Amino acid sequence: MGKTVLILGGGTGGVVAANVLRKTLGREHRVVLVDRKENHEFYSPIPFLLVNQRRPQQLTRKLSRLGRKGIDFWQAEVRSVNPARSQVETDRGTIDYDYLIISLGAEHRPENLPGFQEGAYNVYSLSGASRLSRRLQQFSGGRIVIFISSIPFVCPSAAYEIAFLLDEYLRKKGLRHRTELSLITPERSPEPLAGPLVGARLRRDLARRYIKLTTEAKVLSLENGRLKLDQGEVEGDLFIGVPPHRGPSALESSGLTGEGGWIEVDPHTLATRVENIFGVGDATAIRLPVMQTWAPKSGIFAHYQAEVAARNIALLLSGKKPHHRFTGKGL
Numbered sequence: 001m002g003k004t005v006l007i008l009g010g011g012t013g014g015v016v017a018a019n020v021l022r023k024t025l026g027r028e029h030r031v032v033l034v035d036r037k038e039n040h041e042f043y044s045p046i047p048f049l050l051v052n053q054r055r056p057q058q059l060t061r062k063l064s065r066l067g068r069k070g071i072d073f074w075q076a077e078v079r080s081v082n083p084a085r086s087q088v089e090t091d092r093g094t095i096d097y098d099y100l101i102i103s104l105g106a107e108h109r110p111e112n113l114p115g116f117q118e119g120a121y122n123v124y125s126l127s128g129a130s131r132l133s134r135r136l137q138q139f140s141g142g143r144i145v146i147f148i149s150s151i152p153f154v155c156p157s158a159a160y161e162i163a164f165l166l167d168e169y170l171r172k173k174g175l176r177h178r179t180e181l182s183l184i185t186p187e188r189s190p191e192p193l194a195g196p197l198v199g200a201r202l203r204r205d206l207a208r209r210y211i212k213l214t215t216e217a218k219v220l221s222l223e224n225g226r227l228k229l230d231q232g233e234v235e236g237d238l239f240i241g242v243p244p245h246r247g248p249s250a251l252e253s254s255g256l257t258g259e260g261g262w263i264e265v266d267p268h269t270l271a272t273r274v275e276n277i278f279g280v281g282d283a284t285a286i287r288l289p290v291m292q293t294w295a296p297k298s299g300i301f302a303h304y305q306a307e308v309a310a311r312n313i314a315l316l317l318s319g320k321k322p323h324h325r326f327t328g329k330g331l
């Protein structure tokens, strides 16, 4: 009898999982994908959107297009997951599943940093990035402060990419000499997981472009054009923020999450503590064997993790032993 594989989230991990499953499973099995949004949003080009090298409509695709491939798309808000009943509660009703892949991403909580919503542009949302892009077109010079609110955060390189692209953009507009650029991060060093050589190189390149870097900074609040840190204050005219993150709130009562609300998974199989449920992408917390830290949250990992989970489910459904493993591909 046909089974239902349900995928929560139509971002990078969810769409990859759905495509792989549809290609590998027989048509007797259903593949259903749920997302609250009408569109898949692709975040990697956001830094280019800011400097007018991309348009917002180039970053989205209608999720209903998955229907053409035989993937059912439900636009609905996921409210909770009930592993004991193999059911997901949404604002459009209950969905039963045989296998579940959760790829709900990281939840952005600008409201958790006092003053963020009133005083900063949230570059981790398409609407915030589009607003900032329009603001930058009117910008005539001043102090731009890019800050990372807290750890963990999605995409370790995005803030640095934004800083370098802004430097180039302002030079081309003849405004760089009238602009101070600074970047504030709670990290010990830029991109710590890429190793000390990359960190040193980034520091050098930032300094060469007169981008002031402050590391190991705890951001406390943003008030009246002042970013308050545990190590003093930074004044600015335009604040660009990476908001605080948390695991998806829809999973709070699921029993699948640990510290910070992130899904606990086996780092190689992406299996959760419940047999028929897998977690992939930004919503998971994967402890690395090195540096006592967590694996970075990146689209490239979400992609390969989704492939592993989807391929193993396809094997299970055909009565075979799952053997695919995530080994850090993409790093």
Ligand SMILES: Cc1cc2nc3c(=O)[nH]c(=O)nc-3n(C[C@H](O)[C@H](O)[C@H](O)COP(=O)(O)OP(=O)(O)OC[C@H]3O[C@@H](n4cnc5c(N)ncnc54)[C@H](O)[C@@H]3O)c2cc1C
Residues within 6 Å of the ligand: 008, 009, 010, 011, 012, 013, 014, 034, 035, 036, 037, 040, 041, 042, 043, 044, 045, 046, 047, 076, 077, 078, 079, 103, 104, 105, 106, 123, 124, 125, 154, 155, 158, 248, 250, 280, 281, 282, 283, 297, 298, 299, 300, 301, 302
């Ligand atoms: C500015 C920026 C630049 C980046 N650049 C890169 C890069 O160059 N390279 C790279 O590898 N990665 C990059 N990333 C990171 C990458 O975008 C993420 O790691 C990736 O999107 C994670 O995929 P995911 O499927 O885990 O989550 P997401 O892509 O965030 O998808 C989660 C989906 O779940 C949906 N959802 C959440 N909660 C609910 C709910 N309750 N009900 C219904 N739907 C829900 C959301 O609407 C969303 O569509 C960047 C990120 C940003 C913000």
